[in-house]
Every structure is written in structure tokens, then in C-alpha cells.
Amino acid sequence: MVRFILLMLLCCQSAFADEIHFANAWLRATPGGMTSAAVYGCLINSGDVDEFVVSITSEQAESAMLHRSVSNNGMTRMVHADEILVKAGTQVDFEPGGLHVMLMGLHKPFIPGDTVPLRLKLKSGAELNATAKVGGIAQLRYPRQ
Ligand SMILES: [Cu+2]
Incomplete structure (x- = not known):
């Protein structure tokens, strides 16, 4: 039994999950009954295997989609x-006017300073958590304070 549990622990430390990070994730505050929000940040693959991110969701929204703004x-x-393909040793920026995570059906308004939990799923099957920080309504990049 002890050996079985040890094996489980080893297996759960997936080699992939630790090498992908959604860093500096942020979104704008959602005043006045807005029902959706775009999340930005930086997907970093510090491993040596290409990875595909197939979804980024939040328990604070009904649904979420990966979106790209195209002009x-x-x-x-x-x-x-x-x-989203994140090649080994590279990063993919999610930023206003480009890639973003669209959260739809928000459960409550987000106010500056809030944090929003995110869940990433990779094509490899690995899942990992990230946290997004809520900035002002006209925020253009990660809110530092
Ligand atoms: Cu969108």
C-alpha cells in the first residue's frame, strides 16, 4: 500500500506541467454588468518539448475560449x-489586440486588486493552475501594484 501511494505521488509530478507557465496573467475590471472579460498574460514553455494549450478556463466564468483578435x-x-502552440523554450504573449482568453458568463464583477483563478489544459493531458490579477478598466499591461 505504501509503495502504491509513493508511485502515485511520482506519477502526479508530471514532467510537462512544471515547464509551462501562464505568467503575469491579468484582466481589466468589469464594471456595470459586463458579462465577459479578456485575460492577457504570457505563456512560457521552459521545457524542451513543444506543447499545445487546448484550454484556459476559470471557475468564475460559465465558459471560456481562446481568442485571437484579427484586423x-x-x-x-x-x-x-x-x-495554442508554445514551442520548447519560447513564449507566447496574450495581449490587447492579439491573443486572449475570453471569459464569458462572469459570476460576479471583477474589481481592481481581485485575483481570478485559471486552469490550463495541455494537449499532453497535463493541467495546471494560474492566477490572473485584475487591473483598472483602462489597464494596458500587467498591474504591478
Ligand atoms: Cu475575445
Whole structure:
């Protein structure tokens, strides 16, 4: 029994999960009954295996999607991304006007200083947690304070 538990512990320390991080995740405050929010940050793959992130969700939203903003003839629209490739040793930026996580059906308004739990799923099957920080309504990058 003890040996079995030890094996389980070893298996749970997936070699992949620790090498992907969603760093400096942030979003804007959502005043006045807004029901969705875009989350930005930096997906970092510090391992030596390419990884695909297939979803980033939050328990504080009904649903979530990976989105990419695309500009065409002065019009910007959001396109759903099935998965995000993060090559070994590189990072992928999620930023205003580009990639973001769209949280929809927010359970409550987010106010500056709040933290929002996120859950990442990788194609390899590994899952990991991240935390996003809520900034002001006109925030353009990670809120430092
Ligand atoms: Cu979006």
C-alpha cells in the first residue's frame, strides 16, 4: 500500500506541467454588468518539448475560449483558436489586440486588486493552475501594484 501511494505521488509530478507557465496573467475590471472579460498574460514553455494549450478556463466564468483578435480593412474581429502552440523554450504573449482568453458568463464583477483563478489544459493531458490579477478598466499591461 505504501509503495502504491509513493508511485502515485511520482506519477502526479508530471514532467510537462512544471515547464509551462501562464505568467503575469491579468484582466481589466468589469464594471456595470459586463458579462465577459479578456485575460492577457504570457505563456512560457521552459521545457524542451513543444506543447499545445487546448484550454484556459476559470471557475468564475460559465465558459471560456481562446481568442485571437484579427484586423482586416480597419475592422477588428475575434477568431476562436482551438489550441495554442508554445514551442520548447519560447513564449507566447496574450495581449490587447492579439491573443486572449475570453471569459464569458462572469459570476460576479471583477474589481481592481481581485485575483481570478485559471486552469490550463495541455494537449499532453497535463493541467495546471494560474492566477490572473485584475487591473483598472483602462489597464494596458500587467498591474504591478
Ligand atoms: Cu475575445
